[in-house]
Amino acid sequence: MKKYDYLIVGAGLFGSVIAYRLKQMGKTCLVIDKRPHVGGNIYCENVDGINVHKYGAHIFHTNNKQVWDFVNSFVPFNRYTNQPVANYKGRLYNLPFNMNTFYQMWGVTTPDEARQKIESQRYKGEVHNLEEQALSLVGTDIYERLIKDYTEKQWGRSCKELPSFIIRRLPLRFTFDNNYFNALYQGIPVGGYNRLIEALLDGIDVQLNCDFFDSSSTANQNHSASCIDFVELKFLHPALTVNCEPLTVNHLKDSWQSIASNLVYTGPIDQFYDYTFGHLQYRTVRFETETLPTNNYQGNAVVNYTDSATPFTRIIEHKHFEELVVAEREEPKTVISREYSTEWQPGMEPYYPVNDEANNSLYEKYVELAKAETNIIFGGRLAEYKYYDMDRIVELALSVNL
Numbered sequence: 261m262k263k264y265d266y267l268i269v270g271a272g273l274f275g276s277v278i279a280y281r282l283k284q285m286g287k288t289c290l291v292i293d294k295r296p297h298v299g300g301n302i303y304c305e306n307v308d309g310i311n312v313h314k315y316g317a318h319i320f321h322t323n324n325k326q327v328w329d330f331v332n333s334f335v336p337f338n339r340y341t342n343q344p345v346a347n348y349k350g351r352l353y354n355l356p357f358n359m360n361t362f363y364q365m366w367g368v369t370t371p372d373e374a375r376q377k378i379e380s381q382r383y384k385g386e387v388h389n390l391e392e393q394a395l396s397l398v399g400t401d402i403y404e405r406l407i408k409d410y411t412e413k414q415w416g417r418s419c420k421e422l423p424s425f426i427i428r429r430l431p432l433r434f435t436f437d438n439n440y441f442n443a444l445y446q447g448i449p450v451g452g453y454n455r456l457i458e459a460l461l462d463g464i465d466v467q468l469n470c471d472f473f474d475s476s477s478t479a480n481q482n483h484s485a486s487c488i489d490f491v492e493l494k495f496l497h498p499a500l501t502v503n504c505e506p507l508t509v510n511h512l513k514d515s516w517q518s519i520a521s522n523l524v525y526t527g528p529i530d531q532f533y534d535y536t537f538g539h540l541q542y543r544t545v546r547f548e549t550e551t552l553p554t555n556n557y558q559g560n561a562v563v564n565y566t567d568s569a570t571p572f573t574r575i576i577e578h579k580h581f582e583e584l585v586v587a588e589r590e591e592p593k594t595v596i597s598r599e600y601s602t603e604w605q606p607g608m609e610p611y612y613p614v615n616d617e618a619n620n621s622l623y624e625k626y627v628e629l630a631k632a633e634t635n636i637i638f639g640g641r642l643a644e645y646k647y648y649d650m651d652r653i654v655e656l657a658l659s660v661n662l
């Protein structure tokens with residue numbers, strides 16, 4: 261008899277929700293991850309008591325009450341509301357584009373004045389790309405100061421070559437409301453995202469440093485290395501109960517059926533099929549993280565740098581995600597990350613899928629191969645080659661047929 265009903269590749273949010281559901285259903289599963297921690301991209305590193313969003317700022321926001329109640333049943337969420345600020349050549353503007361932005365840009369004080377100002381400089385032709393879309397929504401001043409350079413830094417492409425839908429993600433409001441999201445529910449888990457993942461994986465067998473494709477993974481081969489990982493794991497995730505018994509098979513991709521009846525795969529789909537049709541492309545982000553001897557560096561969690569001379573796109577000050585009254589904490593310490601957006605190369609962390617025509621049709625070829633599998637579920641942002649927010653990931657993981 262096989263040891264597990266399911267092998268789950270990837271201890272990110274998708275894999276962890278599936279593992280939780282399987283446990284509720286009385287099924288056994290083993291979760292593996294090639295990283296030395298659980299949580300995937302929502303993992304937080306504790307630096308001097310500050311939860312650092314190691315793979316980029318993560319703000320949970322959703323309109324789905326079922327998803328909100330589900331995540332809140334594991335960990336309480338705070339009332340953090342994302343209100344990023346844009347810094348353009350030393351001047352600050354509120355985001356998303358709202359009455360505060362229009363006041364800062366033009367000195368207008370009423371919605372009518374703001375509409376007139378935009379109308380006087382709007383592009384009125386047919387929209388074919390992000391530049392035309394932005395000009396048509398907000399006019400030249402906002403496009404030039406707050407959109408053009410930021411977008412080109414982020415995507416490494418001219419706004420004329422980018423699809424218009426990207427900019428429609430940002431709310432445009434004629435009210436004094438700096439909330440970046442229109443979602444009904446928003447917040448950050450109190451104590452960080454690790455608490456959510458640890459609660460989901462509680463009591464489930466987990467093996468870290470274990471690559472599904474790599475025959476030389478330490479957790480696959482070496483018992484003592486696995487136990488060292490276990491000690492590290494207890495340090496990183498003290499609340500998590502895990503199995504430290506090592507796997508005894510090599511190269512799981514070829515032999516997973518000897519330990520489990522079913523597979524849930526949340527890694528890159530092109531890698532699963534050995535890049536048969538070629539690599540899917542991504543944008544990636546390099547984080548330059550620094551601890552500074554000050555209590556409050558920028559007064560906000562997110563400040564975007566929207567000019568072309570600043571090489572990074574934004575600075576995140578992590579403590580603001582959790583401390584609403586930061587000035588009351590006197591400790592002269594804060595952690596910031598500068599984000600540099602770059603083109604992805606094999607070996608780098610894949611972050612944002614480049615869902616252009618060429619990549620989407622390549623992805624469809626892999627989907628055809630995946631459809632022929634009988635006991636494998638492909639899920640999550642890498643296996644589906646889609647940018648999914650966390651709430652959507654939870655929604656999808658809760659609805660998968662197991």
Ligand code: FAD
Pocket residue numbers: 269270271272273274275292293294295299300301302315316317318319320321470471472473526527528545611612639640641642648649650651653
């Ligand atoms: P992942 O978290 O990537 O998990 C996949 C796991 O599989 C990883 O841990 C990986 O190590 C593992 N894995 C891959 N290959 C193998 C292998 N061969 N063997 C073993 N393990 C493997 N969403 C929001 O809602 N709000 C935000 O503010 C937000 N900000 C974001 C900022 C950035 C920079 C990015 C990139 C994403 C952001 N997201 C945000 C989206 C969010 O990160 C995703 O929705 C979520 O993390 C996806 O979970 P997942 O489990 O699908 O993927």
Ligand code: UDP
Pocket residue numbers: 346355406407408410411414426427429430564566
């Ligand atoms: N954007 C911009 N200026 C900003 C913030 C965002 O021009 O200060 C644009 C940019 O093109 C970005 C898009 O709006 O890709 C969507 O913003 P969002 O915050 O959703 O970007 P994400 O980082 O999540 O892709």
